[in-house]
Amino acid sequence: MSGSLQVDAGGRLRHFLDVEGLKRQQLFEIMDTAESFAGVGGRSVKKVPLLRGKTIVNLFFEASTRTRTTFELAAKRLSADVLNLNVSTSATTKGESLLDTLRNLEAMQADMFVVRHSGSGAAHFVARHAAPHVGVINAGDGCHAHPTQAMLDMFTIRRIKGEFTPLTVAIVGDILHSRVARSQIHALTTLGVREVRVIAPKTLLPQGVEQLGVRVFHDIVEGVRDADVIITLRLQRERMDGRLLPSKHEYFQRYGLTEANLATARPDAIVMHPGPINRGVELDSGTADGPRSVILQQVTHGIAIRMAVISMVMASHTTEAGR
């Protein structure tokens, strides 16, 4: 649905809001671009002069360390100037509206907004109301989408597994509230993996989740059987208060990833997690730190993917202006 909003007539990324609506070729282009940036972090001078003189505003209405930091690093490695704004949502609801905040930042000649917000659809809203020369990147909106996380996960899978089409991927945990899961599901189905599975109790699955093109499991041992990739999701603390789950203990018993219940997965299966991990809830330490875990590689790849989408979105605006 966001196709027309985030992709221009030439098929280039005007904004990066959502994996949904992008074509397989566009996802590969993002990963290929990231591949070209992946070496930058290993050099003694970790910078390319691509975005000199550009200003990128990290507009975070919701707390974040990892995502904000990797976006900042990505922008700086592209030689852009970065402004970090952490606005607590309560402050905006009391006074300045989101739209007013945007107008103010635009007046300071920002070229790009990287937006995180607790409201689903917030990045779409910002993109729809931003000035035409401003690019918008979604760094997570409510329970809707976290497209750069999904793309760094795809990048990680491709680097290890090579191809997508033969893969069975299982996503374990709180699908209902997860923007990461939604974006991963769209990415995986677009990239044509053999099967996407979700594994969760019924209280953590959205109604109609099958319509996203996934197979539903409630038993983790069944769900990970013959899987090539197992992605665990973070369980937010507020989900453990007894309304959706009786306890984190029972959750770990039934849905925590351990070496024992990974036995049915393929021997070369990898384990992923978007972080931060709750050890002993989503997975045990043996698994998190074990040979199957690629969790730290995900973090490293986050910088390359974010460099890729920042440069692609900025390029579409720069050439537009030059026309």
Place this chain on the structure above:
Amino acid sequence: MTRWQIAGGRVIDPAEGLDRVTDLWLADGRVVALGDRPDGFTADRVLEVPGQVVCPGLVDLSASLREPGHEHKASIASEAAAAAASGITTLCCPPDTDPVIDTPAVVDLVRHRAASVGRVRVLPIGALTQELDGERLSEMAALKDAGCVGVTNLRRPVRDTQLLRHAMAYAATFDLTVFLHPDEPWLRGDGCIHEGEVSARLGLTGIPVVAETVAVARDLALIAHTGVRAHFCRLSTAAAVAQVAAARAAGLPVTADVCAHQLHLTEMDVSDFDSLCHVQPPLRTQRDRDALRSAVVEGTLDAVCSDHQPHEAEAKLAPLPETEPGISALETLLPLTLRLVEDGLLDLPSALGLLTAKPAGVIGLPVGTLRPGSVGDVCIFDPDRPWHLDPTRLLSRGRNTPFAGWAFAPRVTHTLLGGVLVHVLEPAP
């Protein structure tokens, strides 16, 4: 007072089963006769309306007027003008004001303001509980004496089922209709769109169908128990319509309505986070929409209303979950309802019945008919005068409509309220 001859129109009065080309005669604010000139009648003014439809002024069961308390959104004066231009002569306003309509003083204020504006008959619906707090019963007998046509708690939760039972029993004592918005607050939670395919995809918190059906089931049991006269407002699901139909088949005399936009839009219209489609109850599936249309045709749903909720622009300018629900809907009530005729579901008299005789029956007032002796509320519209909806040209102060750009055929040309001309469409340039 002006003595009118409305000449040569197609007069449709669903209450009387009347549909023929004839003349309508009004004097002293009332309908005098239909057909031939009454003996000795001399008209001061003659409206020649050949090719047009002449029907009773429309009766809208719910239009928020925003006064008192929310004048930044709209006022009784602004919305009365919009109603008159839409052929609406009687409207019920819900107690979603500040202060809420829970005392005779607020009823008087609203009625006085409406009377001084004078373009539409405004009938307040009072609060079921004081300040709509769901804790303490309002002075319902006094509200009735002050002119309320019923009482409601809107979508605000009532503390417990016992209190709801007592509220219904107390309303029944004074023969007041209770207007129920079936919406179980715990199941609704902080949901903002229908729980289903679109909410799963967009990651928006959903409002499940059971939020409506659980409330309808509970309310039906309490209606039977207390014997109160009850009306279900804004049904949105196929399942709830089936519940109401079954209860009526079993002899329970409940009525129900639907708002016009629910007959045209579905959850898919929200799928690009369009906050103009943020409404409560939410837009549901196509299957639900089709069931609502069938229920309108079959008569399970008695009335179509606007559920008019004008907002200032800022109320819709935020990420969808943070926006205020509602549509500015007075000016689309007639054209959206008549689309059911264009779609072949209803004939024109039946469609107009949903906007006149049937809602009048819900509030039990002698409006919505052209029977000789009735009040002279008349809507005259051209059934084939195409126009496109341009939000900036709405008369309502609220420009929040998802129907921008829609092409409509019927256009109201004249509205009379108690024999007084309150609207004339400017002739096309």
